[in-house]
Amino acid sequence: MIQQHEIPIRVHYHEVDGQGRVHHAQYLNYFERGRVEMLRASGISYRDIEESGTLLVVHSMNVQFHLPALFDDSLVLRTRINYCHGARIEHHYHLVRKHPDRDAEDTLVTATSQIASIDRSGRVQRLPKMLQLNIRTPKG
Amino acid sequence: MIQQHEIPIRVHYHEVDGQGRVHHAQYLNYFERGRVEMLRASGISYRDIEESGTLLVVHSMNVQFHLPALFDDSLVLRTRINYCHGARIEHHYHLVRKHPDRDAEDTLVTATSQIASIDRSGRVQRLPKMLQLNIRTPKG
Amino acid sequence: MIQQHEIPIRVHYHEVDGQGRVHHAQYLNYFERGRVEMLRASGISYRDIEESGTLLVVHSMNVQFHLPALFDDSLVLRTRINYCHGARIEHHYHLVRKHPDRDAEDTLVTATSQIASIDRSGRVQRLPKMLQLNIRTPKG
Amino acid sequence: MIQQHEIPIRVHYHEVDGQGRVHHAQYLNYFERGRVEMLRASGISYRDIEESGTLLVVHSMNVQFHLPALFDDSLVLRTRINYCHGARIEHHYHLVRKHPDRDAEDTLVTATSQIASIDRSGRVQRLPKMLQLNIRTPKG
Numbered sequence: 356m357i358q359q360h361e362i363p364i365r366v367h368y369h370e371v372d373g374q375g376r377v378h379h380a381q382y383l384n385y386f387e388r389g390r391v392e393m394l395r396a397s398g399i400s401y402r403d404i405e406e407s408g409t410l411l412v413v414h415s416m417n418v419q420f421h422l423p424a425l426f427d428d429s430l431v432l433r434t435r436i437n438y439c440h441g442a443r444i445e446h447h448y449h450l451v452r453k454h455p456d457r458d459a460e461d462t463l464v465t466a467t468s469q470i471a472s473i474d475r476s477g478r479v480q481r482l483p484k485m486l487q488l489n490i491r492t493p494k495g
Numbered sequence: 496m497i498q499q500h501e502i503p504i505r506v507h508y509h510e511v512d513g514q515g516r517v518h519h520a521q522y523l524n525y526f527e528r529g530r531v532e533m534l535r536a537s538g539i540s541y542r543d544i545e546e547s548g549t550l551l552v553v554h555s556m557n558v559q560f561h562l563p564a565l566f567d568d569s570l571v572l573r574t575r576i577n578y579c580h581g582a583r584i585e586h587h588y589h590l591v592r593k594h595p596d597r598d599a600e601d602t603l604v605t606a607t608s609q610i611a612s613i614d615r616s617g618r619v620q621r622l623p624k625m626l627q628l629n630i631r632t633p634k635g
Numbered sequence: 636m637i638q639q640h641e642i643p644i645r646v647h648y649h650e651v652d653g654q655g656r657v658h659h660a661q662y663l664n665y666f667e668r669g670r671v672e673m674l675r676a677s678g679i680s681y682r683d684i685e686e687s688g689t690l691l692v693v694h695s696m697n698v699q700f701h702l703p704a705l706f707d708d709s710l711v712l713r714t715r716i717n718y719c720h721g722a723r724i725e726h727h728y729h730l731v732r733k734h735p736d737r738d739a740e741d742t743l744v745t746a747t748s749q750i751a752s753i754d755r756s757g758r759v760q761r762l763p764k765m766l767q768l769n770i771r772t773p774k775g
Numbered sequence: 776m777i778q779q780h781e782i783p784i785r786v787h788y789h790e791v792d793g794q795g796r797v798h799h800a801q802y803l804n805y806f807e808r809g810r811v812e813m814l815r816a817s818g819i820s821y822r823d824i825e826e827s828g829t830l831l832v833v834h835s836m837n838v839q840f841h842l843p844a845l846f847d848d849s850l851v852l853r854t855r856i857n858y859c860h861g862a863r864i865e866h867h868y869h870l871v872r873k874h875p876d877r878d879a880e881d882t883l884v885t886a887t888s889q890i891a892s893i894d895r896s897g898r899v900q901r902l903p904k905m906l907q908l909n910i911r912t913p914k915g
Contacts, residue, residue: 368671368681369520369664371513373566373825378509379833380807383800384649391648391707401648402707405793412840413799419835423897426513427671427682477843508811508821509804513685519693520667523660524789531788531847541788542847545653553659555699560692563757567811567822617703649798653791653846660789706793 360393389434529574640673669714809854
């Protein structure tokens with residue numbers, strides 16, 4: 356399974372709030388998309404995981420909002436696995452906006468989340484085999 | 496079971512889009528709340544209905560947006576049952592904003608929806624007994 | 636300006652409700668994306684339109700929900716302009732899910748919307764020149 | 776201005792995801808509501824603050840998800856100001872579900888956020904006078 360992945364994100368109209376900026380809660384949806392697409396890039400369907408009885412739930416999340424994203428912005432989200440062992444995965448997220456005309460980018464949002472693997476009754480259980488990466492690098 | 500009901504709705508920040516207006520898709524969430532609260536006012540929990548195996552799904556919806564609602568507006572939603580028989584319920588919605596200082600109100604959104612009663616496998620089935628109202632008034 | 640356009644839509648996790656189906660209000664966000672991308676395919680940025688002082692607001696919407704979309708479904712949305720003249724555009728939407736293994740597709744949702752062109756103060760005004768298509772085909 | 780406040784929150788249908796649980800991003804909307812209502816309880820309208828040219832933006836957020844909230848749950852959100860000085864406010868959030876039949880409650884989500892005061896151009900500026908609380912208690 357790959358440990359880092361990058362997806363493009365286009366900001367949609369309904370994701371922007373009355374300040375003309377992407378509403379801060381919306382970024383958590385982007386991060387979720389980053390996790391699902393990183394799995395897909397490894398040939399793993401999160402839908403299949405859920406159907407097999409394992410839920411991956413967000414246990415904690417830590418977000419820094421540096422600069423606002425605006426409607427129609429074309430963003431890049433980089434998702435990385437920092438830790439993956441037992442029943443826990445730690446992801447790191449880095450959302451940037453590329454400069455349209457020069458080779459540079461602005462960091463908009465960074466975040467870290469802890470995901471726990473549970474069964475349908477809510478009990479913590481080891482990650483399914485295909486997700487066992489055994490990564491234990493120190494937190495970044 | 497009652498056939499019309501009224502709830503207050505406060506517009507939250509994240510419901511507003513970049514135009515400073517409630518995003519048009521958000522009104523469908525308000526209508527859903529109107530249906531759930533009308534049931535509750537009759538002593539019926541929609542959660543219990545779903546747990547008993549019946550899903551009420553929206554089959555069609557027809558919405559007219561007359562005037563925009565703004566952040567922090569204090570609105571009133573009136574929900575009414577036009578038709579309720581077999582496996583189908585027709586609701587009508589009327590969302591208004593009261594004038595702060597005089598006895599008048601503006602109509603913001605009106606809508607009609609057709610709800611169908613289905614089982615977990617997606618098959619149409621008669622409404623549960625407690626929802627059988629046998630209303631067949633002509634459409635309004 | 637083109638009059639019909641097709642975009643792929645992947646169903647994200649947060650768009651699904653407790654029935655495991657895409658929440659019905661979410662489809663209106665998909666339609667909005669269809670309109671914005673159809674403009675982009677003609678070289679027109681909806682962000683630029685808003686910045687120039689014209690808002691395109693949804694005046695009415697009529698939606699039929701035929702079959703549910705599920706998490707991670709890969710959909711296709713076809714957006715078409717039925718009418719475009721003066722201050723009004725009528726769009727038609729057709730959302731389908733392709734069969735994974737044979738050459739067929741299921742219709743999930745169809746809809747029609749009326750969009751009005753207004754200025755910042757809310758007054759109806761003629762569509763900006765680049766949007767003047769002068770289409771007056773009878774409604775489909 | 777008061778420094779802690781409590782609001783009731785009813786979980787709506789569209790806030791729940793395919794796991795039957797409130798989607799984790801949704802809690803940030805609840806917190807925002809907690810902040811707005813705490814202001815209102817002090818006689819301050821956040822709408823007026825924005826109209827006067829001050830935006831309060833979320834600079835960082837730290838959330839722990841302990842137990843899931845479910846559709847139709849009746850929750851209580853306690854919002855508290857930990858720090859308020861210069862251009863920064865730190866809030867703490869405690870979301871609980873009361874037991875229906877005995878005098879106890881479950882903690883569902885706790886969080887801390889840093890809010891910054893900026894002007895329309897995005898520059899940090901001191902909080903408006905009415906929000907100057909001069910609270911500098913150590914972080915909780």
